[in-house]
Amino acid sequence: MSDISLAVEGLATRIDTTAGELRAVDGIDFELRRGECFALVGESGCGKSMTALSLLRLLPEAGRIASGRVLLEGHDLLALPEAAMRAVRGRRVAMIFQEPSTALNPVLTVGRQILEVIDRHLGIGGEEAKVRALALLDSVGIPDAARRFDEYPFQLSGGLKQRVMIAAALAADPEVLVADEPTTALDVTIQAQILELLARLQAERGMALLLITHDLAIVAQMAHRVAVMYAGQIVELATREQFFRAPQHPYSRKLFDAVPTPEKRSGELAVIPGQVPSLLGEFRGCRFAERCDEAFERCKWVAPSLVALPGGHLSRCLLREKGPAAPPGEVTVLAGKRSSTAGESDVLLDVADLKVHFPIRRGLFKRTVGHVKAVDGVSLQIREGRTLALVGESGCGKTTVGKAILRLLAPTGGTVRYGGADLAALSGEDLRLRRRAMQIVFQDPYASLNPRMRVGDILAEGMRALGVGGDEAGRAARIGVLLDQVGLPRDAVERYPHEFSGGQRQRIAIARALAVEPRLIICDEPTSALDVSVQAQILNLLRELQARLGLAYLFITHNLSVVEYLAHDVAVMYLGRIVEQGTVDEVLGSPRHPYTEALLSAVPQIEGQRRMVRLSGDLPSPANPPAGCHFHPRCPKALPECARDWPETARLSPTRTVNCLLYRASSAASIN
Amino acid sequence: MFAYIVRRVLYAVPILVGVNLLTFLLFFVVNTPEDMARMQLGAKRVTPEAIEKWKAERGYDKPLLWNAQAGGAGKATQTVFFQKSVRLFAFDFGASEDKRDIASEIGERMWPSLALAVPVFLVGLAVCVSFALLMAFFRATYLDLWGVVLCVAMMSISTLFYIIGGQYLLSKLLHLVPISGYQGGADALRFLFLPVFIGVVAGIGASSRWYRTLFLEEMGRDYVRTARAKGLAERAVLFGHVLQNALIPILTGVVAVIPLLFMGSLLTESFFGIPGLGSYTIDAIQAQDFAVVRAMVFIGSVFYIVGLILTDISYTLVDPRIRLQ
């Protein structure tokens, strides 16, 4: 037998939509070898998930496989009758999905969902099956498996749920595991755990792993071979080493350039203009030609086929007919860094000891029995024209901080000083009129614009409410300027949000915030719903606006690579409190708090791996945080006294503070 | 959980007071007791004395909401509103126009009502869930399509026609069962078959379609795809995964109705001459017997609230997400 486990030949998948037939997957070929991790990488809408579903014949009802073969050990899965296919699913080819919280049946226990696979495919029942299931739970790193066996999915954290999914998928010892964005819904420290688990299991069992992802860094960490998908086709296929040394397709190269890294801080990120073409129609030339800056006349007319380059590297590009491209040049790191020391500009916003507690009510008369301390004493300062990044995992309270500063939520305590007034104490009309100073840009570009309002009305709304821009004519003129500033055509005024893509909507949201001439914009994960190429456009825009208008940003994110690119200062949050604060170079360059260290080491890197600091367990509930230092149960460097008191703030440099017993105020000087 | 239920029960008190106030306003403020007396007595016998006598017999001879003559607390208690309301809360409904004790009448008529409503409820539930499952299993086929068409058509027929048509077809043309009437004991079966049958058929359209929507909604969820990815057969997916989830809204929706079964079915009972609470209500409406109507309104609200509480309890029983939190 060859070492090829699964071979895909000319697979084409169509989806019927109201607008017509969508060519989601348009003739792709690849093979999965035994014991290898093969990564299928691409941006949203490129057809990578549909490819995965096609392999298992699990397409949604509107979808169908138009042509192609999927050979498992030489037998075509697409030719099997449905009953025989069912014997393959879960037994020989298993799959795990992106969203573990919806992919598990909410009303069945964890144990049952694993047992049914064992029962279905191995015909084992009773105690023996349970023993097997417990062993599986154990092997995917679920602590206290016997207890978890009888629990329901909602009682498990996201990371544990994904482990259960993996256990169920592996229950019948499949030869091939298809993992569709298995870590996208998870936090970065949990993502690191899951990726490590997958790599370990794959090596132990000699499975073929088809890993579907949009994250080049994950590919770099996990894959043996890589295929890049664009608009329903594979445009590049190579080994990991080949691919990361010298990507051979202009699209792949652009993707690398669009990823923000600290080296690129001084300049603009590369952007891919335009967007992925609609897959509704037929294509004549190269699908990437419109967005490619290396395109030439022939690209419009001749559809390129995969060109084989030395070493089996494949690239779907006419340019490669002349031979392989050289590895991209080193990114020149400019010496002159931007202002990295604080104190040059005035403090714009001074948040002191901000608290947001949500009461927990129980019992007969709904008495308050406790509080969810979403934000528990956060102090930070934002200076004119600078960016403060607020970093943390989901549930740490970073979004709540942003909303409390804006008074979209009522703070429980603390002060928010802006221009001599305490915003936290204002209300009514006083507060309303001060709203000009600060605005917000949200994460979800689809939920952040009212679908029933024209763009012009969306932009004018704030100006009308706060009396900015004079009369109607003045406002209309200002709307034109705003659209120019965010790079949208002026005729957008008359159009509705649904006519714009995600990136364009985010530009509208930025323009809406800018409309009232704020000094500070709170950006709440503004790029995390966007593809990397579009993210680059938005990050560039934000930087450009800051330079031109002198805006300050509070940039709330979990994405550390964005922080490295955009921010001046960083505050790291854990469970409602800030654990470390300082300039970007200080905090990301030499993290001091164990949590910051762990967070940083968990981020997958394209080039070179950091030393991993692995965190065990999950984020505890903010309703019942651990005593003392909230982080101590997960902390690899915890001392016995960490469980006693919340550590004092230690100032390590004029700009950096840490809350950790390792850096007690007295010893701070010696460490520094 | 216990505290939660106690709170729901306590919440029932203001609701019942509200219901009471509302019916009181409807019955005694929109029209004064004099108007009612005139109407009940008929045009011929209306004399001031007769009106006074009618009011005194029924306890309507006090001021409605505020008794200025009485002293102390009596200002509020010596009123029609207070007297009538307090009695309702003690389940003392007084007497109907034909001078029968309403409470004992209700106690008697409850059983025929239940004898009709419970089988309709149980059989109907079984039939509708099965039919909906069938349509969901064969979704996007002609069976499903025509099933839905049948449901919509059945929904479009008034209950009145089901009853009249069923009576005509089964009793008159085919002489299968008695057309109407009721007897206790084993004989009841003969009389109940037709109304139960009609009650079930009349409910199929709306319920089946609703359950089908629930099933299909569940079938679109991610965990169903996971189950298929495990290699489970469609049947196992439907019964092992979808059914459990879809039954949660179905069961809890159904539980809310259970207490209302006591109220009987207005139309079926009155058409078939079944001496239950439904026909009692209809007769009271047609005879404009307000004491009975008020009593039934009160009982209805009590049952409704009991239904709400049962719904909450049933949620915690069938849904682990609520049970364990």
Added chain:
Amino acid sequence: MPVLLATDVLVWLLVAAAAGYALYCRRHAHLAAPWARVFRSPPAIASAVVLAFYVGVGLLDSLHYRPQLPQKADGGQKAYSVEVLSVLDWSLAHLRGRNEKTYSAPLAIRSFAREQVELPGGKIAREFPRLQFGGAHLAKEEHWASDVGWRVFKGLGFAAAILLAAAIGMRILRVRWPEVPWHAAVWALGGVLVLLMPALVLSGGYHVLGTDKVGNDVFYQALKSIRTSLVIGTVTTLVLLPLGIALGIMAGYFRGWVDDLIQYVYTTLNSIPGVLLIAASVLMMQVVIDRHPEWFATAAHRADAKLLVLCAILGLTSWTGLARLLRGETLKLSELEYIQAAHALGVRGGRVISRHILPNVAHIVIIAMVMDFSGLVLAEAVLSYVGVGVDPSTSSFGTMINSARMEMSREPVVWWALATAFCFMFVLVLAANLFADAVRDGFDPRVRVGALAKAAA
């Protein structure tokens, strides 16, 4: 003399509102888009055609006047009859006036019941007498079959002619709106015309659907009942919508004690069994109306007031479902980011509701409106049966069923009044249900609006 009944005013207001809404939609692409989706569905188009027929009849029946009495010789003041007629009555004058003595079967020329007839020669016999009007033009009874056949043929001819014209018209429309399944419209129109045109031609000489106990033409009654159903189904929503929208959005937007209060009110209302609450309210209002005969100029005005009151009561007792739905939706919307952004921009509460919340729940209101229609039509029948529906003098499907159901026990059965009411109602409710389904699918398939007025307990 034209007469404006209260329900007429509301009906025409609704027509104007619908027309205004249609114009507004045409100018706003995102409002027109869901309607375009609705009208791409063949069942929707077909049911819309059927509904248009009902609405047409209903509207004709909503233009009322009092006919002028024959002028007195001295040319004094014009006098008007106390009878209020509608344009429909006028166009169907031949049906309205020609009452038989009692029952007669559809298309019959002889009475349904035997009567004692004095034969020429003084003898008295019991036989089925010829009807006064039904088939009175026939010289010999043997001509009946050929006459009926000829009339049906003539009716079908008319139908074919109109259908041909319509089919040509559709061809033109198809150019303008190619995505609309016009063939479904033609089929539905064909169905309506094939039934309606022969019936109209036949009604010139016969009682097409027979007569009822007091000799009224059943076909005429059914046509008159249409308006009642439409009024109940639409005017009720005029009461229901403002309450449901205002209270639902307020509860969801302001939360806190406003929410508690509104929830309390609708739980209280909901806890009273629907029919009982409606019945009690109707009984009370009837007492009020009966007590004040001086409020109403004519009997028609009084019957109309009862109809209006019934609508109001149905509306007042069934807004809770919509309010609960809108409350939930508003709660969800207020968490959405564009509403948060509006707050951050200092937009005032009232404006947030009118610009952000209302437009984004409008589809639910529209769906609720069309979904409720059929429920209300069915409810009317049940209420009229129970005796708390419309005035007995108002034609409605409920009163028709109520007066006809006793006759099922006669031998032979008097089936036609019941069958007529059944067919007219079934077609109306079925069309409304199909249309409502299409509207829901076009606007938002996830919205669940049950029939709010579940009168049949």
